[in-house]
Amino acid sequence: MRKIILSLLALSLGLTIIAGGSALAAAKGDPLAAWKPAFDPSGAEYTYLLSNVSHPVIEGVGFGYRLRDAVWEKSNGRLYVDFRPLSQLGGEKDVIRKLKMGAIQGMMSSSVAAANVADRLGIVNLPYVVDTFDKLDTFRNDPELWQPFANAAKDIQVVDITGYGPYGWATTTPVRSLEDAKTVNFRIAQAPVNTDFYKAWGLKFTVMPWPDVPQALQTGVITGLDHTAIVCNITKKFTVAKYFTELDYAQGLFVHLMNKRWLNKLPEDLQQILLETIAEESAKTRERTKEQQAKQIAAAKEAGVEFIILPAAEKAKLAELATPIYEKWGEKIGQAYLDKVRTTLGK
8 A cells, every 4th residue: 555655646746747847848938939820831732941040030030931921822822931940950051951952942041151052152251242231232133243143053042132230340348440359359150251351350260159159258268259230139249248340341141042953843833922922022121131230239229339330441451451362262253253243332
């Protein structure tokens, strides 16, 4: 009898722990609950599995859900855009491999990672080439500039671009000149082009995965961050780095990549719906990003972050120091194409 009672008590305690764990998980909530579809996608004839590593609160990422809803409506429920942000399908290098294999159909790749698909895609990372919102719109809407970029890879099509704002320096001490910048240890993205121009600029830097940044910034392992004001404010980096130098050397972009083999197998009417809707929603999202940039900067300033505009002479110095990089990457990208882009956007 004593053994039976002890067994029942153990079972009761186990059930209590399980129930408590379930309640705790529910209390934490689903970070994507607000973006769940208002329809049942189970009846779709075709599915477009689309990946991204970031959070949809960034307008350039939230695009994926707006695309999902618009395509569902236009296709009368035949095509479902199964959007998976927050690295649900893995890190960018892993997802690029899956995209090439056809395990997934689409990816909104960060511009720094996109150069791993084709060297030519690295053009948008070069300093002071596609560096403003207006230049980005011109680059996207001029077929002579866009088509060589869109068709840079053999099995992957670049179908459009969204973004997360202009790059600058979030730092723990104010940076008002290149000399100030030389005292900072910057975290930069894991991309060869970024490594090249930081070496050319003569700055100290650490190549570091994004998940390692918060602790490194808090402990002083890094004292600066090469990123955009939108991302730095949304991800709370400004709680440690109280200064932001508006360098504006490039636009932070999500390059929308699609597996060509999958696209070609899709019925023509659905191909048209998907591509046209991507173009429409991407253009709207680029406008949303401009608005988000202004709002996030205003919010950061209100919280005490000092925004510093780097003088034009200092920007010119950075562009001049990057001259060898334009030559090196011109060989990879295609020198004639790079010259055409720089000349057209420079007018």
